[in-house]
Structures are given as structure tokens and as C-alpha cells.
Amino acid sequence: MTEIKIFDTTLRDGEQSPGVNLNKEEKLEIAKQLERLGVDVIEAGFPASSEGDFQAVKLIADTIKNSTVTALARTKKNDIDRAYEALKNTANPRIHIFLATSPIHREYKLKMDKETVVKTSVDMVSYAKTMFNEVEWSAEDASRTELDFLAEIIESVIDAGATIINLPDTVGYSTPEEYGQMFKYVKENVPNIDQAILSTHCHNDLGLAVSNSIAGIENGAEQIEVSINGIGERAGNASLEELAVLLHIRNDVYGYQTNLVLNEIKRTSDVVSKLTGMAVQANKAVIGRNAYAHEAGIHQDGMLKNSETYEIISPALVGVSSEESNTLFLGKHSGRHAFKDKVKSFGIELTTDELSTAFNNFKELTDHKKEVTDDDIYAILMEIKTDASNIDRYTLENFRINYEQDGQTRAYIEVSHPNGEKTSNEVIGKGSVEVLYQAIQGVISEQTNLLDYQTSSVGGGKDALAESRVQIKINDKRYPGRGTSQDVLEASANAYFNAINRYLMSEDKVTQTTGASI
Numbered sequence: 001m002t003e004i005k006i007f008d009t010t011l012r013d014g015e016q017s018p019g020v021n022l023n024k025e026e027k028l029e030i031a032k033q034l035e036r037l038g039v040d041v042i043e044a045g046f047p048a049s050s051e052g053d054f055q056a057v058k059l060i061a062d063t064i065k066n067s068t069v070t071a072l073a074r075t076k077k078n079d080i081d082r083a084y085e086a087l088k089n090t091a092n093p094r095i096h097i098f099l100a101t102s103p104i105h106r107e108y109k110l111k112m113d114k115e116t117v118v119k120t121s122v123d124m125v126s127y128a129k130t131m132f133n134e135v136e137w138s139a140e141d142a143s144r145t146e147l148d149f150l151a152e153i154i155e156s157v158i159d160a161g162a163t164i165i166n167l168p169d170t171v172g173y174s175t176p177e178e179y180g181q182m183f184k185y186v187k188e189n190v191p192n193i194d195q196a197i198l199s200t201h202c203h204n205d206l207g208l209a210v211s212n213s214i215a216g217i218e219n220g221a222e223q224i225e226v227s228i229n230g231i232g233e234r235a236g237n238a239s240l241e242e243l244a245v246l247l248h249i250r251n252d253v254y255g256y257q258t259n260l261v262l263n264e265i266k267r268t269s270d271v272v273s274k275l276t277g278m279a280v281q282a283n284k285a286v287i288g289r290n291a292y293a294h295e296a297g298i299h300q301d302g303m304l305k306n307s308e309t310y311e312i313i314s315p316a317l318v319g320v321s322s323e324e325s326n327t328l329f330l331g332k333h334s335g336r337h338a339f340k341d342k343v344k345s346f347g348i349e350l351t352t353d354e355l356s357t358a359f360n361n362f363k364e365l366t367d368h369k370k371e372v373t374d375d376d377i378y379a380i381l382m383e384i385k386t387d388a389s390n391i392d393r394y395t396l397e398n399f400r401i402n403y404e405q406d407g408q409t410r411a412y413i414e415v416s417h418p419n420g421e422k423t424s425n426e427v428i429g430k431g432s433v434e435v436l437y438q439a440i441q442g443v444i445s446e447q448t449n450l451l452d453y454q455t456s457s458v459g460g461g462k463d464a465l466a467e468s469r470v471q472i473k474i475n476d477k478r479y480p481g482r483g484t485s486q487d488v489l490e491a492s493a494n495a496y497f498n499a500i501n502r503y504l505m506s507e508d509k510v511t512q513t514t515g516a517s518i
């Protein structure tokens, strides 16, 4: 099986992402994690670009033992000297020299003709070769370069000592077919090409970085330049994790192998995201928060029956733990099978009727709340398990709170009584919870005394459930009550009725109906 070398440029091209600025300690932490991940080459930085980057590359070169460490240099003696100074103590140093070859870069940026581009590249590769065994040379903007000129300059730099030839799609312009054809052309038209390894370096401006990298290796490249989380200049580079997992999962199609330790992928992604401050989008392939989450009821049912119905990558393959993978995400589109599975995971037993009620309550909540958390579901289940639903009870049917202009608050409630009758009541006073509770007291026949009242939020987010807890005293006995709702006042009313219903349950009471009949 052909081995594909992984050249990681997170610390060089990745750091060129706008807004990213890593200090040397942060770069070292990422480099150590890249070494654990098993990347073959770590591009640690661009030593001539600043003293800080020089120091970071040096620290990494002095520390990393199991990966080749490389650094970028322009075709300038000073850049090459700085790279050598930074890299000289590493076990296996490599320099990465680049010069643009395309007409637009030659004419407008470099102001060099073809001959000068060839001569400068050859001179600097020869110069670097006096210090480094491994010399990588990149034809910046290769994919927009005339193919015959590309072949000519590649032959010259290989003669000068380049051992790795990188052909970047610098501006992410190529299609996979064009990019693959460029490698094929170079393979067929550069006489000394067998003395060098070909490499891809793809940018994601048109979302083709991964596909183009594959086209490159299918046409002779044996190294791919990639970055963690796909970070890099503009829309970023080909993502390491996507290519690594693609080559693994579809080995039947491609038949390539890498030295990567796949289950280090998630940790590496987390470290890079944290230290660069670049969040990973939720639906990002392989490492996004949603990459292993299934919300649709039909998918969840399939997953419960056989995970391969909807999952081609096992989260564990890339080091995503079962807690992180959030496999069955309960939300608006979930069905009974997944809900039942969640209830089971809490160790809670429900009767068929209770399950039905809990599922309906859950579905109702999903219409109001974007993300239903485990805490939300637990609150629903607890309410059902501790509810006096098997007895005749008070139920809040409707309520309104109005804030009057004179600072007074008006509470209106409609209540079903244990005997099935419905009454209403209206109270004006100060404070919304207070008038609400006064209105409730006005429709029930029991004499209650409120001892304690607390409200807090359950679950996360600004749309979290409110949970209210009360203690009431009836005939010298205390009764706790709990109520949940998205609305704080409704949760408060539910808690009060829950306490009264507990009293009814314990005393087996039949109560008098009060309040205006409706």
C-alpha cells in the first residue's frame, strides 16, 4: 500500500489565518500534540518573519523528536540562514523554500521574468543544499502556471538538490481534474522527477481543498500539506482530519496509508481551536459538534437498531468520547424510540401512560426551546414521577398577568377543580408572584400558608426551563411542590398547585369549589 506523508502546516499557513497569533509556548504545545498525532512533517513557522517566530521554530526544533521539523523561507539567503539557525538542532531538519511561478505573480508581485524565477530558485536551492539534506521547493501559485514552464523549473530545482517538490493551489482556484492533470503532466514531462517526492498544498476558497488533494495523490503526489481544522490563509487549507479519515474510511477506493494516530484527532483539533481562538463550526466533517449527533426521529430509530444505518465513522475512531458525541440529540425532530432510550439511560421506569405524557411534554417543550438538555428532560420526568396525576386534582388551565399603569399588577387565572368544575379569579395587588398566589388561594377551598418559594433555571441557555419550588402549610402539615415551565410565572403557579395536589393525595380530600364558575 502506498504511504502518504502528512505535512502539517497549522503552525505556518494555519497561523496566517486573520486574527491568529500564537506565542512560542502555544506553538510548542500544538507541535507536541502534532507529534502525538503522528504527522510526518511539522512546518513550525517562518523564522525570517519575526524574532518571535524564529524563537518558536527553534524551540519546536529543539524539542520534537519523532517528526521532521521544517520552516519556510523565501528565495533569500537571509531567510535560509535564519531557517538554518532555527532548525539546526533538530533530528531531521528540512527547509521549505518557495517562489511564485505563475504569470500574474511573476509580473506584478515579483517583477521577475521566467529566467530570473528559475535562476533565483536554483541558486537558493543550491545554497540551502549546503546546509540541509532535505530541501523542499514550492512553486507558489503552481496551479495558475504554464505547464511547460512548471516542468522546466521543476527539472532545474531537482538538479540543484530539491528533494520534495510542492505544487500549491495557492488561491484555491483549481478543480480536482485540473489539479490532478498538473501532477500527471509533471510526472510525465520532468525527466528527473523520480529523484523527488511530489506534494500537494491546497486552499479551500472554492471548498475543493480536500478533493484537490486527493486528485493530487491519485496522480503521483506522496505528501499532502494540510492543517488542523483546515485553518489557514483566507478560507484555509485542506483539513488534516478530513483527509486522514477519508483515506482510512474509503481505503477500499484509494488504498493509501498514513502514519497518523487517528484517535488523537479530536484532542488535536481541540488544542488548536482553543489556542488559536478559532471555533470549529458545528457541522464540520469529522470533528464538528454535530458530526456524530442524530436528531431526526427516523435516524435515531435506525441508530438504535444498528448504528451503521446512519453512521459511517465511529466517534471513537477519532477520539470523540461517547459523552462528546451526543449521538442521539433530543430535539424537535426526535421520535419515541430515542426518547424512551434517554429515559432508560436515566434509570427511570415509566408506565406506558407516563411515557406518553412525558413524550408529549417533551415535544411541546421542543416547540418553544431550541435545545432541550438532559436537565430539561429530567425535570419533565421528575414532574411526572412525583405528580399526583392519578388523583382528582387542581390544574391551572389559563392565566394572565397584566402590569397596570398605576404600578399595580393584575392576575387572572382559570382553574380546573378536582371535581371537574372550572372557575376563574382575578386579583390586583403588588408583585406578580404575590398576586398570582393570591388569585390561586382565592379559588381553592383549603387554607394554605406559603412558607418558602424559590425559582431557578434548569438546563442551559437563555431559553432554559424555569423550575419553582414552594413549601406550603395546610392544617399544620408542610407540603413541598415543584413546577417547571419556560415561563417563570407559570412554573410558580404549577409549583403551588403541585403542593396542594400532594396534600389532596395524602389526605384523600374532596374539596369545595370556590371562585367564579366558567
Ligand SMILES: CC(=O)SCCNC(=O)CCNC(=O)[C@H](O)C(C)(C)COP(=O)(O)OP(=O)(O)OC[C@H]1O[C@@H](n2cnc3c(N)ncnc32)[C@H](O)[C@@H]1OP(=O)(O)O
Pocket: 013, 016, 046, 048, 049, 050, 073, 074, 075, 076, 098, 099, 100, 109, 110, 140, 170, 233
Ligand atoms: C502563499 C504564502 O502563504 S507565502 C507565505 C506568506 N507568509 C507571510 O508573508 C507571513 C510572514 N511575512 C512577513 O512577516 C513579512 O511579509 C516578511 C518579513 C516576510 C517580509 O516583510 P517586508 O520585507 O516588509 O516585505 P513585504 O511583506 O511588504 O513584501 C514582500 C516582499 O517579498 C518579496 N517576495 C515574495 N515572495 C518571495 C519569495 N518567495 N522569494 C523572494 N522574495 C519574495 C515580494 O516581492 C516583496 O518584495 P519587495 O519588497 O521587493 O517588493
Ligand SMILES: CC(C)C(=O)C(=O)O
Pocket: 013, 098, 138, 139, 140, 141, 166, 168, 169, 170, 171, 201, 203
Ligand atoms: C508557501 C506556499 C507553500 C503556500 O502556502 C501556498 O502557495 O499556498
Ligand SMILES: [Mg+2]
Pocket: 013, 168, 170, 201, 203, 233
Ligand atoms: Mg498556503
